[in-house]
Amino acid sequence: MDIHTNRFRWVIFASVLFTYLIISSQRTAPGLITDKLMADFSVKASTIGLVASIQFFVYTGLQIPMGILVDRYGPNLFLISGAALTGIGTILYSLGTHAFILFFARILTGIGDATIWVSMVLILSLWFGKGEFPRLIGLAGMTGSLGFLLATVPFSAVIVSFGWRGSFLSTGILLCVWSFFLFLILVKKPKQPLLVKSTLQHEKIPVLLRRIFLNRQAWALFLCHFGIVGGYIGFIGSWAVPYAMDVYGMTRIEASQVIMISLIGALVGAPLIGWVSSYLGKIKRPYVVFHITVLMCWTAFLLFKGQPPLFLVIILFFIIGFGFGANSLTFAAVRKSFPVTESGSVSGFANTGGFLSAVLLPGVFGSILESVQSTSGSISDGYFYGFFTPMIFSMVGLIGVMFLNEEQGAIGKQG
Template sequence: MTHKQTSDRLRRSIIVLSAVILPYILVYFHRVAPAVVVDPIMKDFAIDASTVGLLASLYFLVYTFLQVPAGILSDWLGPRMTISAGTAFAALGSLLFGFAPTIEWAFVGRFAVGVGVSFIFVPILRLHTTWFEPRHFATLSGLTLLVGNTGALLASYPLATLSAFAGWRSAFFITGAVGLLAALIAALLIKDSPTAAGLETPAGAPTVQKATFRSATLGMLGVMRRPVNWVPFLIFAGLYGTIMGFQGAWGSAFLQDVYGLPPVDASTLLFAMGLGMLIGCPAVGWLTDRTGRLTIVFTVGVALFLTLLVLLEWLPGSTVPVSRPALWLLLFSLGLSASVFILTWPMARAQNDPQAAGSATGFSNMGGFLGGAIVPALFGKLLESHKTGALTTQGRPVFEASGYEYGFLIFFAATAMSLLLLLFSILRERR
């Protein structure tokens, strides 16, 4: 490959990756937004904690069961069509969610958002496979999550501020309009592979052709039949279910009810967690590619995350004074350690044929969102029987600290499962 060919491919690959930035920011924005606007939503629709938990979980439930189709469509139709169509559909769902006159319509809107965003991430990973050398995969995964966590940051303090100023409905109208623009940009700029752009494949990268629907489906079935592929599936289920149970659903309410913080301060601390993940994701990817010790990095990160989670739950009932800066640092560190979840996809990809890259990463991704569907809903169910009888200024019921203690036991159990599976993976590698 000549210098000019390499330069042309690099320039085009940057354009392709730039085109998926906005769609993936929106994926994360929608994922965690309910945690910040939970109070006005509960007030507007007169719903309880169980219903809010289900509304937040619906995104994950839909996402979970569409990861298999997302992997198949990514391998069959290609990233360009899959990403642009998914982004447009999610934008329409956001508009409907903002318009919703009743909670039933809000569920329909949230369902549509979940359907649309389900078809964005897996095709992005396929673009990594076709446009770049394999040795950069973990770093690219980290950089992608850096972009995604920008969406999580936007869905914390900025969303809370916009909601307070213009109302939560207007915030989702604006998000829907941005989503339609993002879909158009993706359709115009993405090329499925260097070959599709008339360029050479990078050195070391597999030459992956578009699969037929039949071969893509058989590839997914092959991935699901291999026991080794269930390990990253379950690791991601436990870890990401906990992350989304806190950051995406109940973190703000916990910080308000247990730590006694006002809503804006609680959203600022969730911002700190998002900032930690923003920095941590590319750092974890770089460290893993640099050391080649994926399982060790993954295990240490999950162990640290579990330790910090226990500390966050224990501190309010202890005699240890907690300053606001110390709490900010704790949430930042929690996000930093949580960033190791990005190693799920390199782990899954390394265990499978490159031709089935979309199917392999789609299947492992399914695990995380199954956890994200189950954990927030269970947490909300437990909280429902621990109301104090008081309401926040925005109309949300206040819950007892004991309710959150029971909820955190779910977090601990799910994360401990992930840690044990990683320890098992280390033992298996050393045989």
Template structure:
């Protein structure tokens, strides 16, 4: 290829494959100096397109459109992976209180109910935002919303980590919840635009795998870190990570492949004229989705499978193992992470299986039923051997990991224009299950507490935990009964 620029010589730009060619006009301004470089010809700019978009947004000249990256290509994986990591970051925050129970109770002089409320404050804004987020992602784009959300989560981490009053801790936890709300839906939105439709269930499961792996990191590894440096330092480190991830998302994520061929500002301008129409469509879709019995059935099944994982893996499972089997915090967190490991393994594999056999309902029924059996054993078998408890936790994770199939069922059953709103409703209910169960279990523990204080925190007996876990079992039974009535045939607008 010949040289078209007097400044660049062939071979000076290394590491670029010969996939595409583009011409970009750049105008670089510095104090007291102005130069213009035109006609730079490069090959293989697909993987560097976000950087060039940033440059071209500073240019006063024009830039020619570049062919968009292909669906499912390397750049698609980069874009989706950043959103999936953001979801993992959100999930890490979701379960961190489980290894801080005694620290937080002592620091803020609170009991189980108040601790459950502090942990659940993450979920309340998260839940409220899920329904409108489906439309907001279409109007404003995943890139913008996810970047801002991660910044808020980082700020919330700093507030929580430096809090010396319960009110400041509340505010920090709320900001973390707001900032964490975009990750999962953002990853689904990018998966739907950057990958073929037949990869959707697998990618939803893979996102859940990343989240569960993050949840595992928030168990024994985080407990070890807290033992060394304290719970405040861990939250400050999480805040820094959130800021770095926000910058990476803003630099590299594009809402759709076509946007990688034009500057981000131009892409945003292309969306804005139809913003009011999109909002109108959003509210119309929400009205239809919220009156559909099928939507609420899918939401209930998903929520009752997610709830036990959030109640046990997210808060109360680790202290239960510490009391029931005389384990250290790090040991208990390590074994509780097996629940998340089972979920992590099952999510992508069950997503792949449901895509292969096309049987979402069957998988959800079996998953919900097996979770109910395992929870029944943990609660009602007296003096359950530790090895059996560990097996039950792993099996609960494996069976609960089929929950992402409910999102694939949404795509199968709902009319296309209602998928976004329905996904938001279903996801909001999965998170609401944690917001409901965590404080309820804490309240049940407080009601059965015998007044014992150890190391400045309330001490609950193993029997108290098993009684409180009856609430978890009740939710599982409700979900199982609902799963039998799920629809698998597509709905039309007129049948909603």
């Protein structure tokens, strides 16, 4: 039976999305217990910040290598082992008695996390047709945002009930057990190989990397993702709460509620934008629209000198979150314009762009904020000049999407 008409593929779809949901929640969940870690381990905030950020550095650095490995050996092994590694890392995190163990645990979690997205993209590419892909990858993007949402009030409630160690231990055990079920669902039941041999394995890695790095289509996708992801994850995940507290005098809880508006926007935007793209049969046109929309939102902060009216801030955060949902179109474009046998490598390259911007933006924004505040004495001025960072990142993304050619088979022959 053609796997594109096999009903079991929906079980696979639900299973990989559940995996992504849990792992996404663990990217930001440690932020809920920063004060507890500082007290329990007698360390400074800078140390905890390094522990928290190492996962994203590992994740970003492994995207291209992981894409190549997934293309060569298939996604099943890496999704299964990635869930297990993330589970083991989370268990070690919960049992840690020294900051070094926390550091090592987050490295393991980062390695496991690095396998998930590119593996999931390739699994969906193999089991679903091109026409279905934009809609389904939009749902996958929504699942990631739902994971971030899960790591707010719901996981906080679990921590209050069971303590931070018990909460993370339970999550780690769940992921380890789930990795066994993934083996049954992805390999045993559909009688698919754990390792898949590909003709790509005979090509030298430097040759493949050279073709990707010299390819305009690949760079367009890299820049698309750089522009749409960095502003949302980089700013919303690091400076949005301090911004609301410093400029609008909000409490931490009130500021967090404003950020929830952005998360809701992402939850709504990802599947809706995927559906629109699928309905139109186009990727570039809606992607251009949402890149321009997000760019206008960041520009609005500058037009109001970094202090728009509060009601407008809420609207802007929602729209920025909604526009972030368009990032799934990057991978829909990969699916449409590259052979399936190379989609992992290109997806990894594009995803590197997105998370590179997410890693860079908090530091750049913070440096500008500190520099301006030290010279002018005004924190509001600091935020005003800081907003040039997401605006410029967004402009880079718009340039990328303008160069995107969704009809082009950019590497090798069309699959």
